[in-house]
Structure formats: C-alpha cells, structure tokens
Amino acid sequence: MSNQIEEFNAYRSKMNEKLLADNNKIIKRIFNLDTNAYAAGALDVKTKELLGLVASAVLRCDDCVKYHLESSYNQGASKEEIMETLGIATLVGGTIVVPHLRRAYEYWEELENQ
Amino acid sequence: MSNQIEEFNAYRSKMNEKLLADNNKIIKRIFNLDTNAYAAGALDVKTKELLGLVASAVLRCDDCVKYHLESSYNQGASKEEIMETLGIATLVGGTIVVPHLRRAYEYWEELENQ
Amino acid sequence: MSNQIEEFNAYRSKMNEKLLADNNKIIKRIFNLDTNAYAAGALDVKTKELLGLVASAVLRCDDCVKYHLESSYNQGASKEEIMETLGIATLVGGTIVVPHLRRAYEYWEELENQ
Amino acid sequence: MSNQIEEFNAYRSKMNEKLLADNNKIIKRIFNLDTNAYAAGALDVKTKELLGLVASAVLRCDDCVKYHLESSYNQGASKEEIMETLGIATLVGGTIVVPHLRRAYEYWEELENQ
Amino acid sequence: MSNQIEEFNAYRSKMNEKLLADNNKIIKRIFNLDTNAYAAGALDVKTKELLGLVASAVLRCDDCVKYHLESSYNQGASKEEIMETLGIATLVGGTIVVPHLRRAYEYWEELENQ
Amino acid sequence: MSNQIEEFNAYRSKMNEKLLADNNKIIKRIFNLDTNAYAAGALDVKTKELLGLVASAVLRCDDCVKYHLESSYNQGASKEEIMETLGIATLVGGTIVVPHLRRAYEYWEELENQ
Numbered sequence: 168m169s170n171q172i173e174e175f176n177a178y179r180s181k182m183n184e185k186l187l188a189d190n191n192k193i194i195k196r197i198f199n200l201d202t203n204a205y206a207a208g209a210l211d212v213k214t215k216e217l218l219g220l221v222a223s224a225v226l227r228c229d230d231c232v233k234y235h236l237e238s239s240y241n242q243g244a245s246k247e248e249i250m251e252t253l254g255i256a257t258l259v260g261g262t263i264v265v266p267h268l269r270r271a272y273e274y275w276e277e278l279e280n281q
Numbered sequence: 282m283s284n285q286i287e288e289f290n291a292y293r294s295k296m297n298e299k300l301l302a303d304n305n306k307i308i309k310r311i312f313n314l315d316t317n318a319y320a321a322g323a324l325d326v327k328t329k330e331l332l333g334l335v336a337s338a339v340l341r342c343d344d345c346v347k348y349h350l351e352s353s354y355n356q357g358a359s360k361e362e363i364m365e366t367l368g369i370a371t372l373v374g375g376t377i378v379v380p381h382l383r384r385a386y387e388y389w390e391e392l393e394n395q
Numbered sequence: 396m397s398n399q400i401e402e403f404n405a406y407r408s409k410m411n412e413k414l415l416a417d418n419n420k421i422i423k424r425i426f427n428l429d430t431n432a433y434a435a436g437a438l439d440v441k442t443k444e445l446l447g448l449v450a451s452a453v454l455r456c457d458d459c460v461k462y463h464l465e466s467s468y469n470q471g472a473s474k475e476e477i478m479e480t481l482g483i484a485t486l487v488g489g490t491i492v493v494p495h496l497r498r499a500y501e502y503w504e505e506l507e508n509q
Numbered sequence: 510m511s512n513q514i515e516e517f518n519a520y521r522s523k524m525n526e527k528l529l530a531d532n533n534k535i536i537k538r539i540f541n542l543d544t545n546a547y548a549a550g551a552l553d554v555k556t557k558e559l560l561g562l563v564a565s566a567v568l569r570c571d572d573c574v575k576y577h578l579e580s581s582y583n584q585g586a587s588k589e590e591i592m593e594t595l596g597i598a599t600l601v602g603g604t605i606v607v608p609h610l611r612r613a614y615e616y617w618e619e620l621e622n623q
Numbered sequence: 624m625s626n627q628i629e630e631f632n633a634y635r636s637k638m639n640e641k642l643l644a645d646n647n648k649i650i651k652r653i654f655n656l657d658t659n660a661y662a663a664g665a666l667d668v669k670t671k672e673l674l675g676l677v678a679s680a681v682l683r684c685d686d687c688v689k690y691h692l693e694s695s696y697n698q699g700a701s702k703e704e705i706m707e708t709l710g711i712a713t714l715v716g717g718t719i720v721v722p723h724l725r726r727a728y729e730y731w732e733e734l735e736n737q
Numbered sequence: 738m739s740n741q742i743e744e745f746n747a748y749r750s751k752m753n754e755k756l757l758a759d760n761n762k763i764i765k766r767i768f769n770l771d772t773n774a775y776a777a778g779a780l781d782v783k784t785k786e787l788l789g790l791v792a793s794a795v796l797r798c799d800d801c802v803k804y805h806l807e808s809s810y811n812q813g814a815s816k817e818e819i820m821e822t823l824g825i826a827t828l829v830g831g832t833i834v835v836p837h838l839r840r841a842y843e844y845w846e847e848l849e850n851q
Contacts, residue, residue, distance in 0.1 A: 182725035185732075189702075193710035193774045194724070196766070197600075201718055204600045204763045209589035214556055218594060221560045222567045222601040223719065225489075227342070228683070230722035231601075246303075247551035252560060254307035258539075258546045259564040259573075261453075261489030262315055263337065266344035268308070269296035276299075307546045310538070311486075318486045318535045323475035328442055332480060335446045336453045336487040339831075341684070345487075360645075361437035366446060368649035372425075372432045373450040373459075375795075375831030376657055377679065380686035382650070383638035390641075410839035413846075417816075421660045421824035422838070424652070429832055432649045451833065455570070456797070458836035474531075482535035490543055491565065494572035496536070497524035504527075567717075569798070588759075596763035603681075603717030604771055605793065608800035610764070611752035618755075653828075660828045665817035670784055674791045674822060678829040681792045687829075703779035708788060714767075714774045715792040715801075 171277050175233050205238070213242040217252045224256035224264055224271065232271050240278045249275060285391050289347050319352070327356040331366045338370035338378055338385065346385050354392045363389060399505050403461050433466070441470040445480045452484035452492055452499065460499050468506045477503060513619050517575050547580070555584040559594045566598035566606055566613065574613050582620045591617060627733050631689050661694070669698040673708045680712035680720055680727065688727050696734045705731060741847050745803050775808070783812040787822045794826035794834055794841065802841050810848045819845060 186194055205215045216239040223231035239249060253271060257264045300308055319329045330353040337345030353363060367385060371378045414422055433443045444467040451459030467477060481499060485492045528536055547557045558581040565573035581591060595613060599606045642650055661671045672695040679687030695705060709727060713720045756764055775785045786809040793801030809819060823841060827834045 179725070182728060186724065186728055189706060189728070191706040191710050193714055193770060194706070196770055196773075197713055197718065197721075200600055200763060200766055200770075201721075203766075204597050208593050209587060210559075210593050214559070215593070215597060217552075217556070218559060218563045218597050219601065222563050222598060225564045225568055226601070226719045228719040228722060231719055245551060250303060250305040250308070251550050251552050251557070254305050255546050255557060255560050256564060257311055257489075258307055258542055259489050259491055259561065259568070261485075261487050261492070262311065263340045263342040263345055263487055264489070265311075265315075266342060268300065269293070272296060272300055272303070307542060310542055310545075314486055314535060314538055314542075317538075318483050322479050323473060324445075324479050328445070329479070329483060331438075331442070331446060332449045332483050333487065335450050336484060339450045339454055340487070359437060364645060364647040364650070365436050365438050365443070368647050369432050369443060369446050370450060371653055371831075372428055372649055373447065373454070373831050373833055375827075375829050375834070376653065377682045377684040377687055377829055378831070379653075379657075380684060382642065383635070386638060386642055386645070407839070410842060414838065414842055417820060417842070419820040419824050421656060421828055422820070424656055424659075425827055425832065425835075428649060428652055428656075429835075431652075454833045456833040456836060459833055478531060478533040478536070482533050485539055486535055490539065491568045491570040491573055493539075493543075494570060496528065497521070500524060500528055500531070592759060592761040592764070596761050599717075599767055600763055601717050601719055603713075603715050603720070604767065605681075605715055605796045605798040605801055606717070607767075607771075608798060610756065611749070614752060614756055614759070656828055660825050664821050665815060666787075666821050670787070671821070671825060673780075673784070674787060674825050675829065677788045677792050678795045678826060681796055682830070701779060707778050707780050707785070711774050711785060711788050712792060714770055715789065715796070 171274060172233075172237070172281065175230070176237075179230070179234070213239065213244055216242055217244065217248065220249070221252050221256045221259075224253055224267060225260035227260070227264060227267050229267055229270055232267060233274050236271060236274055237278060240275070246275065246279070285388060286351070286395065289344070290351075293344070293348070327353065327358055330356055331358065331362065334363070335366050335370045335373075338367055338381060339374035341374070341378060341381050343381055343384055346381060347388050350385060350388055351392060354389070360389065360393070399502060400461075400465070400509065403458070404465075407458070407462070441467065441472055444470055445472065445476065448477070449480050449484045449487075452481055452495060453488035455488070455492060455495050457495055457498055460495060461502050464499060464502055465506060468503070474503065474507070513616060514575075514579070514623065517572070518579075521572070521576070555581065555586055558584055559586065559590065562591070563594050563598045563601075566595055566609060567602035569602070569606060569609050571609055571612055574609060575616050578613060578616055579620060582617070588617065588621070627730060628693070628737065631686070632693075635686070635690070669695065669700055672698055673700065673704065676705070677708050677712045677715075680709060680723060681716035683716070683720060683723050685723055685726055688723060689730050692727060692730055693734060696731070702731065702735070741844060742807070742851065745800070746807075749800070749804070783809065783814055786812055787814065787818065790819070791822050791826045791829075794823055794837060795830035797830070797834060797837050799837055799840055802837060803844050806841060806844055807848060810845070816845065816849070 216235050220235035223235055330349055334349035337349055444463050448463035451463055558577055562577035672691055676691035679691055786805055790805035793805055
C-alpha cells in the first residue's frame with residue numbers, strides 16, 4: 168500500500184543528494200533555509216507544516232503537498248485538521264485545486280495505512 | 282483507444298466519492314457549486330463548458346481540461362470550436378500552455394474515436 | 396463617471412503605439428495575433444470575448460479583464476452573461492479572484508453608465 | 510495613519526454589497542463559503558487565518574493579504590507569528606513574493622498603530 | 624539511459640505534427656513565433672535558450688524545461704551555466720520549483736550521458 | 738521624468754530596511770541570497786539580470802521587472818536586448834504579460850531619460 172510513499176521519498180532523496188553534491192551555492196542555501204523555516208518558533212512545527220501544506224496546495228505542487236502531508240502526519244496532525252487545511256486551499260485556490268485534492272487524499276490514506 | 286478516458290473517469294469518480302464521504306462541509310459545497318455553475322442560465326451549457334475549458338487550459342490543469350473536453354463533447358461542441366477555444370488559451374496563456382494543448386488534442390481524439 | 400475607461404484606454408493606446416513603433420518582430424506579431432484570435436470563426440465574436448474574459452479573470456489580469464469587458468459590452472453581452480462568466484472564473488480560480496471581481500464589477504458599471 | 514485600512518475596508522464593503530445584491534447564485538455562495546471556511550473547527554480561527562494569509566501571500570493577492578492580516582490581528586496573532594507565516598510564504602513562493610511582503614509589513618504597522 | 628529524451632521528443636513531434644495539420648491559424652502562428660523568438664539577434668542563441676529555460680522553470684512547466692535544456696545543451700551551455708540559471712529560477716520562483724529542479728537535473732544528466 | 742524611478746526605489750529601500758530590522762531569519766537570508774544569485778559566476782552579471790528580468794516578467798511582478806530593468810540598465814544592456822528578453826517573456830507567458838510589458842517599456846524610457 169505504501170508504494171507511493173516509498174517511491175516519492177526514494178526519488179526525492181536520490182535527486183536531493185545529487186543537487187547538493189553539485190555544489191551550487193544558491194540551491195544549497197535554499198535547501199538549508201527549507202529546513203530552518205519549518206522549525207519551532209513563535210509557531211509550533213505542526214502549524215508550520217500546515218502552512219506549508221496550504222501554500223503547496225494552492226500553488227498546485229503535488230510533490231510539495233506530499234512532503235508536507237507526511238511531515239504533518241509525523242507531527243500528529245489529525246485527518247480533520249488536514250481536511251480543513253485542504254478545504255481552505257480549495258476555496259482560496261478554486262476548483263483547479265480539486266485534482267490535487269484527490270491525489271492528496273489518496274496519499275494521506277497511504278500514510279494512515281502504512 | 283478510450284483507455285485514457287476510462288482511467289481518468291474511474292480515478293476521478295473513486296476519489297470524488299471518498300472526498301464527499303469524508304464530510305468536510307467546505308469541500309462538499311464546492312463540489313456542489315461546480316455542478317450548478319455549468320447549468321444553463323443566461324449562457325447555454327456548451328458555452329459554459331467552453332468557458333470552463335479555456336479557464337482550465339490557461340491555468341494548465343490537465344485533469345480539468347479533460348473534464349471540460351468531455352463535457353463539451355457531450356454538449357455537441359465541434360472540433361473547430363474546441364480548437365478556437367484552445368487557440369485563445371494558448372495566446373492568452375503563452376507557449377507554456379502548448380504541452381497541455383498536445384495532451385488536450387490527444388484526449389479529444391480519443392473522445393472522437395470512442 | 397467614465398473616467399476609469401478613458402484613462403485605461405488612453406494609456407493602453409499610447410503604450411501600444413510605442414511598443415509597435417519599437418519594431419520588435421515577436422511583440423508585433425503577438426499584437427497581430429491578438430486581433431485575429433477574437434475574430435468570428437466557428438465561434439462568434441461575443442463568445443470569444445467571454446472566453447478572453449474568463450481567461451483574463453482566472454489569471455487575475457485587471458487590464459485584460461477591463462479590455463474584454465469593454466469588447467464584450469460592445470458585442471452586446473448582457474450583465475447576466477458577464478456575471479455568469481465571472482462566476483465561473485471565481486469558482487475555477489478561487490477566492491483570490493474576488494478582488495478582481497470587485498474591480499470588474501465597478502468597470503462594468505462605468506461601461507453601462509457612459 | 511490608518512487611512513489605508515479604512516480605504517481598503519470601505520471599497521471592499523461597498524463592492525461586496527453590490528456583488529451580493531446582483532444576485533448571481535454562484536458568487537453569493539462562494540462569499541458564504543468564505544465565511545464558513547475560517548470558522549473554528551478542528552483548527553482554531555487564528556490558525557485558519559494564518560492559513561488564509563500564507564495562501565494569499567504565495568498567490569500574491571495584496572487585497573487578500575490585507576484581509577487576512579486584519580483578521581489575524583483581530584484574533585490576537587503576534588507580529589512574530591505573522592512574520593514566520595510570511596517567511597514561509599516567501600520561501601515557498603520565492604522572491605516574487607517580496608514586493609507583497611513589503612506592502613504586508615506596511616499594512617501590519619498600520620494595524621498596530623491604529 | 625536516453626529513454627526519457629527519446630520518449631519526450633517522439634511524443635512532442637507526433638502531437639506537434641497533428642496540431643499543425645489541424646490548421647488552426649492562431650496555433651500555427653504561435654508555433655512559428657516560437658521558432659523565431661530564439662533565433663540570434665541582439666542576444667545570441669544560447670542566452671535566449673537560457674532565458675527560455677528560466678521562464679519555463681519559474682512557470683513550472685516540465686516539458687518546456689526539457690525542451691530548453693536540450694536546446695541549451697546543443698548550444699554548448701555548460702552544466703555550471705545551467706545550474707546558475709536554475710538557481711535563479713529557484714530563488715525567484717521559490718521552493719515549489721524544487722520538484723521541477725530535481726527532474727531538470729535528471730534530464731540534464733541524460734543529455735550528458737547520451 | 739524620473740519620478741517613477743525615485744518613488745519605486747525610495748519605497749523599496751524604506752521597507753527593505755524595516756524588514757531586515759525586524760530580524761526574521763528566513764527573510765533576512767532570502768534577501769541575502771538575492772544579492773548572491775546575480776553576482777558574476779559562469780554567467781556574467783548582465784546575463785543574470787536578463788534572466789531575472791524574464792522570470793519577473795512571466796510571473797507578472799511589476800516591481801521585480803522594474804528592479805531588473807534598472808540593474809540591466811546599469812550593466813549596460815541595450816534597448817534591443819531588453820526588448821528581445823521581454824519578447825520571449827510575452828511569447829512564453831502569453832498576452833496577459835502585455836500590460837506588464839507596457840509598464841516595463843515606460844519604465845525603461847524613464848531610465849534612458851534620467
């Protein structure tokens with residue numbers, strides 16, 4: 168069942184390693200910022216992951232949605248919290264978000280069924 | 282030949298059912314609005330489907346394009362009408378629409394060859 | 396009352412003239428295509444203007460919306476047809492279209508009050 | 510100092526009233542959904558407003574950003590929470606978000622200085 | 624190794640031929656413009672291909688990225704030049720560009736390993 | 738004549754100072770990256786500024802366009818080079834780029850007339 172999760176993470180890790188090994192300073196620093204931005208601060212990590220999720224969903228980036236679904240799941244986000252977040256994304260971003268919503272829902276099911 | 286059409290519709294139906302069963306009020310209502318917005322009014326259904334098609338194409342949402350191609354086809358839209366609609370989409374949205382135009386053309390061919 | 400309309404058209408004309416005088420072949424041809432794409436074909440001019448309007452609205456381009464509102468008005472589009480078109484735009488493009496909807500509505504009122 | 514806030518809200522209210530009076534069912538229902546989506550649920554109102562803020566910022570909709578800044582302010586969001594939210598928006602959405610970040614910061618200052 | 628390149632080019636050629644045979648004037652002219660825009664002028668061809676690449680990357684169009692990667696490669700662009708171009712794309716367009724960056728990097732590797 | 742340039746730069750500087758003084762680490766680092774990304778490397782500064790310009794134009798960010806027009810001007814870019822860059826932007830991004838093209842042309846004129 169968790170095929171999709173494994174495949175996504177394997178490809179993501181493999182290519183990230185290559186990109187970081189390539190040594191382009193701008194890209195390396197953006198990757199580094201990405202780690203810092205979701206660390207606990209005035210807002211807790213789960214809230215930040217939900218912020219990353221809604222931003223990814225309205226920008227219709229399936230891979231980014233998957234990444235933040237998984238991080239949100241690991242932070243203990245409930246399905247209701249995820250659905251309210253994706254509901255806001257669909258309202259703000261419109262029905263063109265719906266195909267991404269379908270794929271997000273399927274990915275969340277896989278996370279729960281692991 | 283109509284493999285792509287069947288696959289698209291099967292996945293779409295399966296996931297829409299799950300999303301509606303999940304009972305998130307916002308998402309349910311957006312799905313409901315989606316049905317109402319393309320019903321006959323001051324504009325007829327075919328014109329509204331073409332409006333949905335051009336909006337989907339400039340926003341580069343392949344699944345939305347497929348959906349409106351099929352509804353337009355069912356409303357009796359001709360290939361010339363579809364191509365003029367997609368021509369406007371490509372002009373307004375630019376050459377980044379072209380890859381979606383290729384896939385739209387292929388999907389339309391499958392609709393005609395069913 | 397029609398201040399906004401005059402201002403928009405005056406600036407648009409002035410800058411278009413300069414851009415065309417500048418003699419960049421690509422830009423000149425795109426301007427030329429823009430004239431052709433909305434000419435009568437399998438679809439009539441009014442329908443094509445509504446297609447241009449919905450595309451402009453979901454891409455949130457106020458100037459493009461104004462332009463197609465005026466052309467649609469000149470083609471005899473009714474307020475109901477405009478509102479149904481903008482309703483589809485808001486549903487497909489989401490609530491981020493709403494600020495543009497407010498400005499579109501105001502511009503349409505000015506067109507009617509000329 | 511709060512000129513910008515008053516002007517924004519006055520125009521927004523005036524045009525929303527007109528849009529609702531116009532009686533287009535789709536637009537009315539989307540306005541209605543907008544009220545429901547940010548009501549307390551599994552997530553509290555402040556978190557939902559921050560979700561609306563980050564979505565608005567990455568989609569680069571200044572009016573939407575202003576609206577959610579004001580609602581977040583009214584929900585007691587701190588400047589640090591706002592800045593962390595906008596930091597995520599700038600990272601996810603890139604440096605094209607920066608001009609909107611400048612205007613958001615200015616608007617927040619006005620909210621604090623009312 | 625060059626499977627991805629062959630597949631991409633085969634599908635692209637097949638569908639472009641069909642689209643051109645379909646005889647929609649707007650689409651034909653846009654295809655024609657696409658050839659002219661990247662021809663040598665005040666800027667050389669390689670620079671123009673890099674401009675096409677960065678535009679494609681920030682607009683997150685994988686097929687367009689592949690196309691310009693291949694043209695840039697044929698114009699003798701070095702990996703460092705490609706990475707600096709994609710670094711700017713990722714900074715300007717934000718972390719939602721990163722999944723496209725991963726796929727671009729993979730495609731470039733295939734171009735080098737042909 | 739150079740009013741627009743002065744106003745843009747004054748507001749930009751004032752707000753950037755405030756944003757940097759605010760001390761949000763993510764935002765500060767993104768600002769810092771922005772300086773590094775356009776420094777000479779495998780590509781020269783002028784080419785990088787043109788890359789920044791085309792990315793800003795297709796993403797339809799007027800302030801970003803102004804910024805890169807000014808930097809390109811300072812790097813000795815000719816009007817022909819700017820127009821070819823903006824021509825590619827208009828082709829790739831479509832006619833919704835045209836209103837931004839008009840404003841870009843006006844800003845370039847002001848830069849030349851300073």
